[in-house]
Amino acid sequence: MAEAGAPTSVKEFEERLLDVSVALPKRLKQCADYVAANTDRIAVSTVAEMAEGAGVQPSAFMRFCQIMGFSGYSEMQRLFRESYVGGWPDYATRLDHLRDMGEHSGPRLLAEFVEASRASLENLLKSVDPQALEDAVEVLASASLVHIIGLRRSFAVASYIAYALEKMRVPAMLHGAAGRLESVNAIRPGDALLAITFSPYSQETLDLVETVRAREVPVVALTDAAVNPLRKMGATILAVSEVDFGAFRSLSATLCLAIALSTAVGTRRST
């Protein structure tokens, strides 16, 4: 019957499936075959659906789950559901917890942030629309001057982009750096604006985007995936969903996108 340990990864699951299915009675073999061909459906289907697909009774499918080493279908399904969301247990709350627990040692926090950053990076590939990225590169590369705005928590990103563009000889101007100086009038037709803002969105940034849009200047926005005002303003949206808690945001994914964008603009321009 079912051996001790249940598979803990999709890979293990598939190995076990092979092992097990050499000597299986008719109905259970049907289950094994159907599962092998439709592994991914497990995450979103009910036992009844899987059973029907395999052409067996739910109870037969149930037995199949147990032979695979799980206690039942639910446990088996959990494996696939978790692997689907790329497993990012809620880091925000986990970090909050850490704070409450008095577990403040530097190394411990570092480990948590590394994990959170890794998750954010994986997520980055999902949340950024490749087409939007191409568009953004096109818009920025063909601008005669790139204006960059990012305040508060986003200032770090803005300033890094400004640095990178400068290094690549792309004409760029960082706004909001010098003592809250407004430089709206420096933005002229033929230019483009790169706005960086995350919830809670700073009003100054939103205002600038609006003003600039009214003048038909194209806007690229580096922002979060949440429904935010920028979406309504006709900007090219590059969405990053980053783990953040309280005042903090592990900017790793954002920075990564920022550099990719800058580099792409730089190379596009010089060719």
Next chain:
Amino acid sequence: MAEAGAPTSVKEFEERLLDVSVALPKRLKQCADYVAANTDRIAVSTVAEMAEGAGVQPSAFMRFCQIMGFSGYSEMQRLFRESYVGGWPDYATRLDHLRDMGEHSGPRLLAEFVEASRASLENLLKSVDPQALEDAVEVLASASLVHIIGLRRSFAVASYIAYALEKMRVPAMLHGAAGRLESVNAIRPGDALLAITFSPYSQETLDLVETVRAREVPVVALTDAAVNPLRKMGATILAVSEVDFGAFRSLSATLCLAIALSTAVGTRRST
């Protein structure tokens, strides 16, 4: 409230989400934002899980589904389960896919930088000496004022740390921000300096460290692993080896360490 037709595709769903979420009360807005950032989870999560993720009650999330035009969560979930097709490609496949795009396209570069960042993060835990990190936290937390210096490519990191410390009410001062203004005299006994610099090290930063060390002010340095002048100056070294890609350094690992450090200092101080 809910208008007639429910969305029949993910695209329609997203449009509706935007329409709807302009005027939404607090809790429902939370739902909308969480859903926008985690659309793919709907297929494999229960209302309870979604509600928890959004930080609301299940009943609130239920209302959200109805506002979106569905009869309830089950109906909304069906939409995503059906469009789940063969499951989204996992991280590795996604990366490969992006890589296959044109040589210098934005998505291609993004894939490369994500890979570089991921590698850097993995190194980070190895390259940072836990003891040094603890020491650094101690030094910064017990300083009456934390001075931060980081120029050129390191300025982004410096400004982010300054922002984070400020948010946590740790007295901090960012040097070099306002028009190359020197503020050496602001550094007094009892303070500490946090210097951020990577090869090629900027002379101004090195000079400042030297000056300050002469006055017995402790220095924490966020720098690369290479043998560098700072090691000779009796600073507490936090080494980050960032994987370079082309001319640019993905700052992901550095930022990650920066945040962990800031958070640790902030919490240490407040206890």
Next chain:
DNA sequence: CCGGATTTGGAATATATGTTCCATTTTGCT
């Protein structure tokens, strides 16, 4: 072809999950 062991189908049951309702709180208005 017989008898024991194995496998199967389907109904009965237990559990998890979705959904609704209403008392309480918050918001917005005059």
Next chain:
DNA sequence: AGCAAAATGGAACATATATTCCAAATCCGG
């Protein structure tokens, strides 16, 4: 400040789904 309308939380309820159980069917070695 006082009121009405809207929003919210949480418990009660309904439904869907997983799981178990056992009698009937099937298989297999003599």
